[in-house]
Amino acid sequence: MSRAVPRYRGFRTRLALTPQQETRLDDQAHAARALWNLLHELVTVSGARRPPVAYLDGEVRWARTRVEWLGVLPAQAAQAVLKTYHRAWVNCWDGRAEAPTYKSRSRAVLAVDIPQGRDLHVVRVHRRWGMVNIPKLGRVRFRWTRELPGVTKGSPPGRITGARLTKDALGWHIAFRVETEAQTAPPRDWADSHVGIDRGIVIPLALSDGSTYEHRAWLTEEEEARLLRAQRQAAHRERHKKPGGRVSKRLRATYDQIKDLRARAKRRVLDWQHKTTTAIAETYTLVSVERLSVVNMIKSARGRGDLPGVKVAQKAGLNRGIAGEAWGRTVELLAYKVDDRGGRLVQVPSPGTSLRCSECGTVTLGSRESQQWFACRNNECQWSGNADFNASRNIDRAGLALVTVAGRAVVRQT
Structure with missing residues (x-):
């Protein structure tokens, strides 16, 4: 006999940002990465084996009100960084993963979490376009590539529970976290298929x-x-970079070429x-x-x-x-x-x-x-x-x- 069970899926699509919106979203992502590093420094310097989450939460709230560049990060996104960082330590303590480390500016993936779906207000405005509300950014268009549960009439039953914004060589994307109900299939004969x-x-x-x-x-x-030529240029320019020095514009442009081809x-x-x-x-x-x-x-x-x-x-x-x-x-x-x-x-x-x-x-x-x-x-x-x-x-x-x-x-x- 079949029964309804929750099913969780992720729907990823591309955002259409204006230059001003992209700059503000970049600032939010860098603030999230820096907040992770600040939490890691606070934990490692203090030497506490298992620092209480309430203490870290208080420090995050204090920093957001007094540090201007941290204030651009929405409160829920900051709480998501704290939860993810604490979960990384829990996985380490339980032996499921290595200890968390610092996130470098050049290697870390720019990302911002929106943990609650009620703030998104997703609507479909065109056959190919939809609109979503991003905290501290406003309404943003995105490519409508599939039906999102619970958004439009006739869409599959379910709800959007949150989203995650990520940036790659193509630009910013949004991945909706979706919860739907599925009917479990009864035991069946697989002999013919x-x-x-x-x-x-x-x-x-x-x-x-x-x-x-x-x-x-x-x-x-x-x-x-082109990829081989760019990799050789990057290796040549890296040899002339001072240890710990800043990356030159030419080397960064070469990195962008490699990133674009790999993407x-x-x-x-x-x-x-x-x-x-x-x-x-x-x-x-x-x-x-x-x-x-x-x-x-x-x-x-x-x-x-x-x-x-x-x-x-x-x-x-x-x-x-x-x-x-x-x-x-x-x-x-x-x-x-x-x-x-x-x-x-x-x-x-x-x-x-x-x-x-x-x-x-x-x-x-x-x-x-x-x-x-x-x-x-x-x-x-x-x-x-x-x-x-x-x-x-x-x-x-x-x-x-x-x-x-x-x-x-x-x-x-x-």
Whole structure:
């Protein structure tokens, strides 16, 4: 029997700011970053192991009334910085994360939180445009790319609980935090609509039904040449910069070129990932993928001084390829899109998926003749085919085994 459960999503879109609004929003973001650094200095200098939140809250209120450049930050945004900073320490104390550190001006992402949705007053004014109220900034236009729950007549039921403003190479964006209600799907038979997916570099996504999803290079040859030239210029100009000195205008302009090209590549990655995961989610109800630790897979092979690594350059190239495919984000997108359509995503253990024959199930040495070809060494089988296709069939079979109970396919959360 199905029941209603809360579902939380984020809808991100681009803001259309005037130059004056962009300057004021930049000031708010820098004030939020500086407030984080002030809190960190207060905690580390005082030496208190677990400073009380009430004390930090009082210091934040005092500083906002007496420091002019901190006063440009809305009160709710300042409270959001305090809560996020305290949560970072709680995660550190519980062993879930490292201790928080200072946020540098050049590396930190400019961001401002709007924790309450009631202050946003979102309305749709045009087929392509909407309006949102930002504290201490006023009404701002944004690109209307999808229906927001509870905003217009006929929109999906739900409400906007808050938003977060972030800036990248394209400018300022707003990500609405949305709460909706979804009906949980009852247990169902997955026999007719299931697929296993093997993630790779040469073939980004290989499916167990024989289909593949591929893409071109994220940057053209001309763009790659421009990126390489800008990186070389930045390295040359960094050598002439004094340690601890200010960044020159030329070096900052070079950084902006690099940032713009990388943002362009990231947009193309996201576009391909969204389109691909949507197509998969609309076709299959049970999707199985490998449970991979991507962070461990892209560690450097440099080694230590007494134990140097081998094939460091080749491993570095492999790491760049894995990081460029963003395997983790692909699974995250698949998970919520499949769930929205009443299906499930299952993550299966990775050992053995690429070395086991998907036809007979045996594991033999030397079956992977190359990176892209698999040939079973079992004399009674001798099946051969694409290695990614073979792995995807094993993943699909393992996913079905995880959700099968007493001969009937029943969903089980992973």
